[in-house]
Amino acid sequence: MTAEAPAHTEEHHTSTGLSNEKLAMWVFLGSECLLFCGLISTYMFNKGRIGDDDVGPNDVFDIPFTSVSSFVLLMSSLTMVFAVSSIARGDLRGNRIWLATTAALGATFVAGQVYEFTAFYSEGLGFTTNLFGSAFYALTGFHGAHVTIGIVMLMSLLVMSMRGNLGPERAETVEIIGLYWHFVDIVWIVIFTIVYLFPQ
Amino acid sequence: MATVTPDSPDTAHAPEEHASAGGHAHPSNWLYVKVAIYLALLTAFEVFTYFETVHGWGDTAIIIMLVIMMLLKFFLVVAFFMHLKFDSPIFWRLFVFGLILAMAVYMVMLTAFRFW
Numbered sequence: 001m002t003a004e005a006p007a008h009t010e011e012h013h014t015s016t017g018l019s020n021e022k023l024a025m026w027v028f029l030g031s032e033c034l035l036f037c038g039l040i041s042t043y044m045f046n047k048g049r050i051g052d053d054d055v056g057p058n059d060v061f062d063i064p065f066t067s068v069s070s071f072v073l074l075m076s077s078l079t080m081v082f083a084v085s086s087i088a089r090g091d092l093r094g095n096r097i098w099l100a101t102t103a104a105l106g107a108t109f110v111a112g113q114v115y116e117f118t119a120f121y122s123e124g125l126g127f128t129t130n131l132f133g134s135a136f137y138a139l140t141g142f143h144g145a146h147v148t149i150g151i152v153m154l155m156s157l158l159v160m161s162m163r164g165n166l167g168p169e170r171a172e173t174v175e176i177i178g179l180y181w182h183f184v185d186i187v188w189i190v191i192f193t194i195v196y197l198f199p200q
Numbered sequence: 201m202a203t204v205t206p207d208s209p210d211t212a213h214a215p216e217e218h219a220s221a222g223g224h225a226h227p228s229n230w231l232y233v234k235v236a237i238y239l240a241l242l243t244a245f246e247v248f249t250y251f252e253t254v255h256g257w258g259d260t261a262i263i264i265m266l267v268i269m270m271l272l273k274f275f276l277v278v279a280f281f282m283h284l285k286f287d288s289p290i291f292w293r294l295f296v297f298g299l300i301l302a303m304a305v306y307m308v309m310l311t312a313f314r315f316w
Contacts, residue, residue: 025292037302041310060227067247074243078236081281085229175283181281184287186274193270197250199259 019187025176036187039139040194046131047200048131055125056132062116064094069112072193073147076105091135091167096161096180099174101156113144136195143191146184150189151189227280235280242269 012019050056082180117137125133157174160166165175208297246269248254249262284292310316 015289018290023290023294026294027298028296030301032303033295033298037306041306045310045315047315050295063247063250067243071240074239075236077281078232078279081232083231095259109311153259182277184210186277189270189273189277193246194316195268197246197264197266 005089010125019172022172022176022179029179032183032187034143036139036190039135039142040190043135043195044197046135049131051130054130054132057136057195060091060120060123060125061196062119063111063196065116066196068164069109069116070188072105072112073109073188076102076109077182079105080178080181084175087168087171087174088167092161092167095166096158096175099154099155099158099161103151103158106151108152108165110144110147113147117184119142125139139191139195143184143187146187150177150181150184153180169183227286228301231296235276237271239273254270 014020016023047057079098079102083095083102086092086094086098117140125136127134127137154177157166157177246266249266254262278295284295
């Protein structure tokens with residue numbers, strides 16, 4: 001059994017007794033709610049604003065494909081918590097494997113989104129085709145950009161770990177990036193339900 | 201030797217929480233796996249509502265069901281994967297404040313544009 005992280009269990013010496021970095025991440029995630037709520041409400045407002053002959057959600061959405069993508073992103077949250085718990089235990093090899101797995105699952109999701117966008121475009125739905133298209137690409141595109149930034153952060157952690165710069169004493173760094181990753185996941189939980197599954 | 205199994209034999213029957221990094225309790229890996237199973241099942245139910253078999257229930261019933269399942273999934277990830285259930289309540293308050301503010305602002309916006 002691996003040891004607990006020895007250098008990370010003491011109280012933080014801040015006025016709140018909490019980690020400032022973690023506090024900052026939660027404030028940032030709270031502010032991100034404003035961004036995504038704005039994009040989601042814009043989509044809800046505009047999704048029905050299409051002409052009779054325009055391409056709409058029912059013409060392009062491929063629910064089985066998107067369901068698999070959603071499942072992949074959900075499971076990446078599981079591998080991310082394994083990455084956090086493994087570094088907290090001092091299991092560096094396990095941490096690297098779970099970080100790489102999370103990044104790979106995230107990349108699979110982004111690849112699926114690129115494929116989906118390409119398929120929608122070939123079916124006649126461009127960014128400027130109608131208000132539905134603009135709102136849809138803006139919302140899912142912003143989310144995809146967030147996932148991509150998350151992958152870059154995970155790969156940076158992996159490189160740090162390979163170079164020996166990511167030990168148990170920096171478990172909180174992995175936890176904070178994990179918070180960002182899970183946030184991206186919960187945003188997709190909302191997008192998948194409202195955009196793809198709500199009756200059109 | 202380092203292990204990467206989510207539920208190694210020495211932790212398989214451990215209590216579901218243990219103190220760890222950051223000075224707060226972390227759930228065991230088995231609890232994370234259980235949460236992931238619930239998430240997968242909820243997603244399967246959500247996708248099930250898309251198919252013809254449930255369309256006779258009416259759009260309102262389907263939307264209510266989907267919203268309930270979405271909120272359950274949201275809560276599971278935030279509480280367990282993001283550790284808010286085990287962490288300082290300040291983090292919970294900060295996040296919920298941002299979330300409620302965002303929802304209130306855009307509910308007002310949608311109402312102003314006569315969306316409902």
